[in-house]
Amino acid sequence: MPALPMRATDLQQNIQTALDLTQHKPGSYCLPGQVADPVGPCAVVIFGAAGDLTKRKLLPSLYNLAACRLLPDAFAIVGFARAEMGTDAYREKLRQDLSAHATSEVDPALVQKLVERAHYVTGNFEDPAAYERLAQTLRQVDQSHGTRGNFLHYLAIAPNYFAEVARQLERAGLVRESAEQWRRVIVEKPLGTDLESAQALNAELRKVLTESQTYRIDHYLGKETVQNILVFRFANGMFEPTWNRRYIDHVQITVAESLGVEGRGGYYDEAGALRDMIPNHMLQLLSLMAMEPPTSFAAEAVREEKAKVLRSIAPLSGEKVLTHAVRGQYGDGQVGGERVPAYRREERVKERSNTETYAALRLQIDNWRWADVPFYLRTGKRLAARSSEIAIQFRRPPLTLFRDTPVEKLTPNQLVVRIQPEEGIALHFGAKIPGPSVRVGAVAMDFRYRDHFGLTASTGYETLLYDCMKGDATLFQRADTIEAGWGIVTPVLEVWKALPARNFANYAAGSQGPAEADALLSRDGRQWRKIEAP
Ligand code: BG6
Numbered sequence: 001m002p003a004l005p006m007r008a009t010d011l012q013q014n015i016q017t018a019l020d021l022t023q024h025k026p027g028s029y030c031l032p033g034q035v036a037d038p039v040g041p042c043a044v045v046i047f048g049a050a051g052d053l054t055k056r057k058l059l060p061s062l063y064n065l066a067a068c069r070l071l072p073d074a075f076a077i078v079g080f081a082r083a084e085m086g087t088d089a090y091r092e093k094l095r096q097d098l099s100a101h102a103t104s105e106v107d108p109a110l111v112q113k114l115v116e117r118a119h120y121v122t123g124n125f126e127d128p129a130a131y132e133r134l135a136q137t138l139r140q141v142d143q144s145h146g147t148r149g150n151f152l153h154y155l156a157i158a159p160n161y162f163a164e165v166a167r168q169l170e171r172a173g174l175v176r177e178s179a180e181q182w183r184r185v186i187v188e189k190p191l192g193t194d195l196e197s198a199q200a201l202n203a204e205l206r207k208v209l210t211e212s213q214t215y216r217i218d219h220y221l222g223k224e225t226v227q228n229i230l231v232f233r234f235a236n237g238m239f240e241p242t243w244n245r246r247y248i249d250h251v252q253i254t255v256a257e258s259l260g261v262e263g264r265g266g267y268y269d270e271a272g273a274l275r276d277m278i279p280n281h282m283l284q285l286l287s288l289m290a291m292e293p294p295t296s297f298a299a300e301a302v303r304e305e306k307a308k309v310l311r312s313i314a315p316l317s318g319e320k321v322l323t324h325a326v327r328g329q330y331g332d333g334q335v336g337g338e339r340v341p342a343y344r345r346e347e348r349v350k351e352r353s354n355t356e357t358y359a360a361l362r363l364q365i366d367n368w369r370w371a372d373v374p375f376y377l378r379t380g381k382r383l384a385a386r387s388s389e390i391a392i393q394f395r396r397p398p399l400t401l402f403r404d405t406p407v408e409k410l411t412p413n414q415l416v417v418r419i420q421p422e423e424g425i426a427l428h429f430g431a432k433i434p435g436p437s438v439r440v441g442a443v444a445m446d447f448r449y450r451d452h453f454g455l456t457a458s459t460g461y462e463t464l465l466y467d468c469m470k471g472d473a474t475l476f477q478r479a480d481t482i483e484a485g486w487g488i489v490t491p492v493l494e495v496w497k498a499l500p501a502r503n504f505a506n507y508a509a510g511s512q513g514p515a516e517a518d519a520l521l522s523r524d525g526r527q528w529r530k531i532e533a534p
Contacts, residue, residue: 029064029103029458039065039469041074042182043138043147045174047165048156049079049090049120053188055097058156061461063102066114070466074146077118080134082125090120103457117145125161131172138174149181152469155188162187163204170208177213184468185209188217189280190271191477194493195486202479215468216477220281222460225423225449227475229288229390230302232417232425239415240293242394243369249412250374250524252391253285255419256383256531258335260509261357265348274327274359274492277379279485283310285419286375287481289390290365299473303481310484312367321495323523326516328358329501330382333509340382340509354500357381358507360517361492362524374524378517382509385533388419393526402440410442414529422534424448 044062046054065071079090094115098106121137123130142149153169155162166185169175175183187205192198205214220226233240242248255277261268268276287306294301316324331342343349343357358380365375394413414428426446433439467475507514512531521527 029456029462030068036068036070036466038070038072039466040150041072041146041148042150042152042469043076043078043141043145044465044469045078045080045134045138045151045153046156047080047125047154047161049081050083050085050093051081051156053156054079056101057459057461058154058465059094059097060102061459061465063098063106063110063114064458064462065466066110067107074148075117076141076145076147077114078134078137078141079118079120080123080130081120082123084122085120087118087120091115091118094118103459125157125165125168128168128171131168131174135172135174149178151175151183152465153183153185155186159187159190159201163201166205166208175209175213177210182213182471184213184215184471186215186217186468188219190275191216191280191482192486193271193275195483195490198483198486202483206479211479212473214479215473216479216482217461217464218280218284218477219460219464220284221475222462222464223419224456224458225417225419226285226288227463229285229417230297233289234293245370245373247394248373249393249395250376250526251286251289252393252529253282253289253375253377253389254391254529254531255282255285255379255388256385257379257381258383258386258510260330260340260343260382261346261349263347265346268357269349269353269355272327272355272359273357273379273381274489274496278359278361278377279482279489282377282379283485283488285390286363286377289392289417290370290375292369297474299476302474303478307478307481307484308367309365310481310488312365312370313363313488314366315488315491316361316363318491318495321492324362324520325492325495326358326360326514326520327356327496327501328380328507328514328517329353329355329504330357330380330507330509331505333382333511335382335384335510342505342509343382344505354504356496356501356504358383358513358517359492360513360520361489362520363488376521376526376528378513378528380507380513384510384512384531386421387531387533389529390417390419391415391529392417402438410440416529418534422448423450 046058048054062071062077085093095111098111119137119141121130121134123133138151141147151174153174155165157165166175169185175185177183192201233243287309290309291305292308294305329343333340344351344353358378360376360378363375363377365373392415396412410430411428416426416428418424418426424447426444428442428444430440431443433441464475506516512528518528
């Protein structure tokens with residue numbers, strides 16, 4: 001995270017200059033006054049160079065970093081993919097992909113600068129000769145662009161190839177580090193499909209890569225608001241004293257989507273909502289929200305505190321899965337005024353599919369800060385709105401003073417960290433409604449990022465790529481955290497597999513989710529916040 005290496009003093013200066021938005025071009029990625037050093041000389045090798053992730057996220061991110069002058073002159077991109085293509089054709093493709101997917105209007109001179117640093121190698125992921133060609137190209141790139149043998153290999157490919165590509169890279173000498181040269185590899189979810197497969201993948205990668213070379217991305221950690229949870233908690237004295245079981249009644253973490261599976265039916269029907277969102281994105285949100293203050297922003301300090309949170313979550317027993325986990329699948333319904341089909345009628349989804357498109361869990365973090373505070377997590381497709389947030393509900397104060405007024409019906413204080421789509425932080429509390437009688441109304445103090453910092457267009461991958469090139473692993477997952485995440489959800493997966501759902505579809509597209517999820521909270525005398533557009 002570029003804001004953090006400069007940390008304290010620079011951050012201060014950065015905040016002050018960033019507030020002067022007079023020169024900020026709406027929609028552009030760079031804020032005026034951003035303070036960060038460019039990365040050192042290196043080549044980014046993209047496996048899966050012709051794929052969707054590359055054109056929609058990676059190239060636009062590299063362009064944005066270049067636009068903020070965070071990439072050096074001694075820089076190169078090397079595409080590696082199965083498609084037959086010469087370097088000229090690849091450069092033309094980059095040009096087209098950038099103009100179609102950049103997050104703001106592109107500057108042709110800057111595109112040219114990036115494109116003339118791009119090279120391409122055609123190859124099969126399993127063919128040793130292809131890696132020899134790649135090594136040869138990288139030697140030339142080192143000569144022509146001065147990249148000094150520093151390589152970032154981005155595996156933007158199907159996960160079943162991760163171990164194979166890592167092995168081949170090792171065999172070709174492309175992940176061997178020295179005092180002068182770094183070599184790093186980025187992989188992205190899904191990293192396994194359960195605890196056992198995640199352990200097996202980690203073990204395979206460990207055979208050829210050190211942990212410090214392995215960068216496991218969770219794209220939620222690239223989101224500004226997610227990173228801001230750390231700053232909000234630890235740079236402000238106001239909330240931390242109340243951030244514990246004494247003052248907090250419970251926490252709700254919601255990642256609701258209004259979209260369906262969008263052509264990814266093949267993958268999704270095998271994965272389901274629980275695997276797709278909970279061991280990764282949602283447990284990341286939970287651990288940032290619940291972790292102890294780290295001793296510094298150094299990668300190990302932050303990652304260790306996050307890991308401790310996950311290790312303190314007791315996996316649900318088979319019996320508890322029946323009462324503490326809820327699954328759902330959407331039927332026909334209406335989203336944003338339009339009729340949409342049931343999940344079972346989506347492309348490449350089995351006609352009688354029993355895959356969940358909604359999952360909710362009640363988890364407990366068994367440590368001194370959080371014992372007895374339930375953490376409710378829910379995520380689903382085709383819900384009423386796109387809305388991701390963490391809501392912290394404080395305990396109710398003694399209300400004797402208000403015994404004869406309707407105040408007892410008011411929702412207790414809530415602090416809501418909104419992650420998307422409208423990023424912000426809101427504090428909900430009660431205030432007196434003007435007039436002679438004491439009546440209390442629910443009001444909110446609402447901070448919206450865009451009012452203060454304007455809208456910056458980013459793909460969410462810029463910080464992650466920048467950090468990896470800098471060698472800062474703070475925002476990446478360690479092997480043990482990935483396994484801890486799977487350890488939490490695997491018992492649920494097992495029970496759900498053994499007892500297929502009998503009541504699917506159990507929520508209408510465009511609704512708040514299944515009634516069973518409401519019951520999960522109402523049994524505890526609580527209720528979900530409404531999922532609605534901001
Ligand atoms: C991905 C999931 O990891 O995250 C998708 O595979 C999901 O199913 C997506 O839609 C959500 O990401 P975001 O950034 O749109 O909240």
